[in-house]
Amino acid sequence: MAEVVFDQASRVYTAGAKPAVNRLDLEIEDGEFVVLVGPSGSGKSTALRMLAGLEEIDGGQIRIGGKNMVGVPSRDRDIAMVFQNYALYPNKTVGENMAFPLKMRGVDKEERATKVRAAADVLGLTDYLDRKPRALSGGQRQRVAMGRAIVREPQVFLMDEPLSNLDAKMRVSTRTEIAAMQRRLGVTTVYVTHDQVEAMTMGDRVALLKDGQLQQFATPADLYDKPANAFVAGFIGSPAMNLFTLPVSGEGVTIGSSELALPRSLRSRISSAGLSRVLLGIRPEQWSVGSSSSADGSGSGVKAQVDVVEELGSDAYLYAHLDDSEATPVVVRTSGRSGSRRGDHIVLTPTSEELHLFDPESGERV
Structure with a gap:
């Protein structure tokens, strides 16, 4: 677990063009669940990819556990990422899919099995460890993808719209499971979504972005009751203000x-x-x-x-x-x-x- 800090962090894809992320300042506490939310093109996914090491940091710093991540490869950042695409191996069982990152690290078989069983217990997947992904529902597959991240025991979880491929009912139940899981594990989590209902129901705090700039970073209650500007007021709440x-x-x-x-x-x-x-x-x-x-x-x-x-x-x-x-x-x-x-x-x-x-x-x- 670790504190995550965006310190004037910027990402510019084309010289002279408007930054995709513009001098982002965020201090995410150790063990906190923070949601990045905003409309399409707001820079939320770019900010997450900068944290993951999948995008360069063109200005400022991003720190994990006090260490500057500028120039640090993704594999050395001790993070685990969950995407909206489950990317499971269809020829492997649930247990084998979850154990795969540990196998690639050279972790011995017995330890792999112990970690997989522990993660499966947290996610309610114990009865499915011997099944192939095709025998699972969409929500169960997404839990397998999360289990694969959990077994690595990273400092930070990164989740990029992990519920987008689920139907409405499944999204409601799965977001509850993710929030409860994060509370149990206590791992610092940064979660990206375009859905303000997801943001308000899951996050300890929510960072609302627009055009690459942070509009407000606050608890869901403060975003709703004390919006910093008209954009926040109109974005948060359904129906809108x-x-x-x-x-x-x-x-x-x-x-x-x-x-x-x-x-x-x-x-x-x-x-x-x-x-x-x-x-x-x-x-x-x-x-x-x-x-x-x-x-x-x-x-x-x-x-x-x-x-x-x-x-x-x-x-x-x-x-x-x-x-x-x-x-x-x-x-x-x-x-x-x-x-x-x-x-x-x-x-x-x-x-x-x-x-x-x-x-x-x-x-x-x-």
Whole structure:
């Protein structure tokens, strides 16, 4: 086990071009499970490959256990990598696949068998050691690939979208298994995914990247509750946060034909930032829903019309638009069987004072 540090680490594929990874700073603690997440082209897989020694480090350093990895071959970094492609040997049994890296190292047969049995016990593969990969499900094959990494007892596990080839149900169960396994083993793990739900449910901390740059590195709760900028706010959460660029008014902001009153603490932050317009973020669950017929005419609510209702049993999502602007969508989370129907006119009121404010130019949190 070891601490992993990205210290201003950069990767540039073409001289003069935009870096694929730009001065990345991360300090990953010994035994921590960290997820790198972001959209396609954000640099997350490149950063992982830099750590693995599969990509050169063009600037800065990457350190594992305090040792600078610049120029160190991948085989000498004491890491084990799991890819989305299982890459199992079809002619070998599960046990032989898991033991193969130890065999290549010259580990004796008895020790190989001991390590394989221990890893199989952790992964629930004991009953499958004599089977060939073709007799296994996709999730079981992925566990074999992880077992092959575990038996090496590396300082660091690296996982590059290992669940991408699994169906939705299998991904949910397998991500739970991976997180539980990592907690038991206590090995520093860096995990790459494009799926923000995976990131939020698995990682001790999550590093969100965009265009090769780190946007925020925090716990899942802090990413959700205190996004550092509008990009983080819009990326984290499903459905995404509602974001409105609005003019500032006397008691808050003007949204559509209504004035939305804001708490004094939020108005004070807007005033201190000297903004005449603000990017306001409201998560779907931060709305209460009333009917337009029950509106008191005070202007404190936001008038909208429902376009689509998604009934999910315990919850429902209302996809609506502002009454006076079909181009301005609003998403609302309500309790299941809310009674709202397509075409209904509703009034939305924020239920929390913990709304999110961003500078409309820079996108940074106010």
